[in-house]
Amino acid sequence: MSDQQVKKFPSDIEISRAAKLLPIAKIAANIGIDPEDIIPYGKYKAKIPLSYINEDKIKESNLILVTAVTPNKAGVGKTVTSVASSLGLNYIGKKTAVALREPSLGPCFGMKGGAAGGGYSQVLPMDEINLHFTGDFHAITCANNMIAALLDNYQYQNRKNDKGLERIVWRRVLDVNDRSLRQIVTGLGGTGNGIPTEAGFDITTASEIMALLCLATDLDDLLARIERIVLGFRFDKTPFTVKDLGVAEAITVLLKDAIMPNLVQTTENTTAFIHGGPFANIAHGCNSVIATKMAMSSNEYVVTEAGFGSDLGAEKFLDIKCRLTGLTPKATVIVVTTGALKLHGGVADGEISKPNKEAMITGLGNLRRHINNMKEFGQSVIVSFNRHKHDNDDEVGYLENWCGEEGVAFAINNGFTTGGEGAAALGKKIVEVVENNPSKPINFAYDLEDSIGTKIEKIAKRVYKAGEVTFSQTVENKIKSYTKNGWANLPICIAKTQYSFSDDPKRVNAPEGFSLHIRDIVIQAGAGFIVAIAGEIMRMPGLPEDPQAYRIKLVDGEIEGLS
Template structure:
């Protein structure tokens, strides 16, 4: 469902389901994204599961792991440095660029770096120009790594990255810069999936980590397909709520890779439903049937959306200690009336044993009622505006969509190019169906405002910036970093 600050625990459930499937004798593998240092030390914390449903070693995975994020950061910024050198070396020549659209990235939440000026200090220090930083999970290199089918495809996509525009209005790419080979070399190890294990020795591939609110939110195609080679059942997750994660998983990852999910599981918590039902966060651990009932409207919209893709849907209730039998019964009855399977997940407390019921329901549903052929929210041939409107109106529930002058101009230019058939990747808040993070439940009768367009020519999708979403997060008043320490050689506070 739509995430709240109370948390949902989707990674814990994904891992728990893999544990449960293995517990009942099925060969299952889980394929997840790598955590980003920004949220790990910021507000969200780690992303390796929790309790008795974790991928291990948790501390390593949440920190530097195998260095994939560092390689992606280095590759992205190497392009920036070489581009800046090109601009410096070609001052006053016919090769000067009219506009640069490529920025920098770093895997740290740092609001001070969103907008910067480079090249200060005299001519020997480069050409003065505006720039800025995105967080590494928003890097186009990250998206390319996660969508590439092999090393050759990786290089092809890197060559196609749009860096800027020449004085005649034509595009300037990494291929024009002549450095695709060098950038591919930096990523030659990072493209290989990372194999780890869960707390119950279940195989887990952890590879790639784009955010779903500002990127496409899925682990790598290579890791997912490798898991499918070795497992009878593969569980993978898509970031944040189904309006962001599932939509992009289907409309970008599955569309481009040919993947066809047999089943989709929507993760729900009582605390999350209560927040969507108008209950204040300070009271969500108290029993509140009315809050649950009102919050179920959010779940219903997500179920409706998933079914529109031709998917069979199950609901996994991620159990917390404060949940009551009456609250759980209300959610179960809601699902029963809509002929949607329901199971409780208690893997956090009990590991695989706590996810056996969910695992049995998954197997039974796939065997007796698997998903139909995947439908998409829009067609490749649809005009860009139509693609955006179909997502905004049909998935988010918007009544109208408006475009800024900047966005309209960029869309007009794109429609004249071969990039018009690219899928859409909407960047918006994760806390709401709309672009307003405070609109809990189900947003209705709202206008969806498109502020800007970012062209990811190498990743082969169009990023659509909606509302006030930022591609570089800031830190909260009390970052998670304040709780992290090394005590007697052991990492504490990293969860």
């Protein structure tokens, strides 16, 4: 066996360090952006003014959505596939950019260790992207908590009159997984420290500020959305908003830089826009509208991702982001691994790397559900298989033949190990589908005119295949209140586990006929949707028993443990 054969495959951070990055001004110039107009954050990151969005060019660009089967805990490589798709398309001569979400520090120091792709399909500089990047998350956290402080002050200053609020619904946020902050009491220690109040923290990715920034189209729209944020309710049950508080312009000032998308590059120096980062299990799971449009303004193809399985990110991408913006994907890529299929076939998570064709075949029910869902939305589907070293030809061959029988395109993605060359087959398959069988107009899961309850039921029954939906009394009461306040026509964003079509993470594969329980709903009038919370999903995650933070360290000035 040669030295090359036994050589250990380099880690993500090693590949990142070895990559020859171009100055960010050169990356900008390659897509027609004047280097004098960029706002650099060091040598390899920059923000781009919104003036470079061109609606006419957007109409000529091909948007590709990347989603996935229901993932196992380690994920299925959706971001790797998104980056690889852009590399593969560029490799075959198509001018392509990738548009992604920014990583959250919570998962990076918790379970994942990094979220900038992997292997030779990364966005760079990966260590900076995974950490503080350009400060967007900090700006969002600050804006969110500034509102909280100003609201608490409003309550304190009006504690002796009738201008105070009966109920506050605005929560603080932090970009850290911290279960101890889910439910807290503020204002303790005497009247000089405020009014004792039950409060709590969500993770920054669940902040309405994050959601509305990712859906805003410009600064004026951002201001208007901030004004509409509901902070609480007066004693007469009417909503109290940021506009009522009188601080919308001040909060917009805190976000004047954060609204601009971030330009970086891939391992092969191709264009990458990374902006915003809502989770798909507790928010809408898509990068910013501004970044997507910016990428489409200067590229023939743009690859973007939506978080977790298609029942979460892709549904919200189509029913919320596309509905509100008019964007329409030309094709949808569904990422799959044999490991995820075996998990859905009944294999324990720790055993999914072992050969088990029977379990993989059983788990194909999950892939079929995702394929059919996307087809029902009108999408033309490509199944992208992320091959791992433990995969065998028999299982891979069976999966490819099965996809053919199901009438969907199939491609093996080797972008992790060989970059654009290894993703060329996927790139060719995407072009083939776009040119010969592009997606149809979106068939939304519900109509905006449907009642709040009906919209939730349509998502649950059509996408999740639930048999019934039950609502807590709290939800029933809020539906009446939200309808009275004029919010009934807003889209729905369901927060639920990413590990199952149901609200029970242990119900794998393709369950149907189950009962989905909606225990609460939250108005996010600024973002422009209603969050329906299903099952035991938490908007502030906790840390695992063995968090990745234990492995993140500086060695001779270099970061280790971000993978």
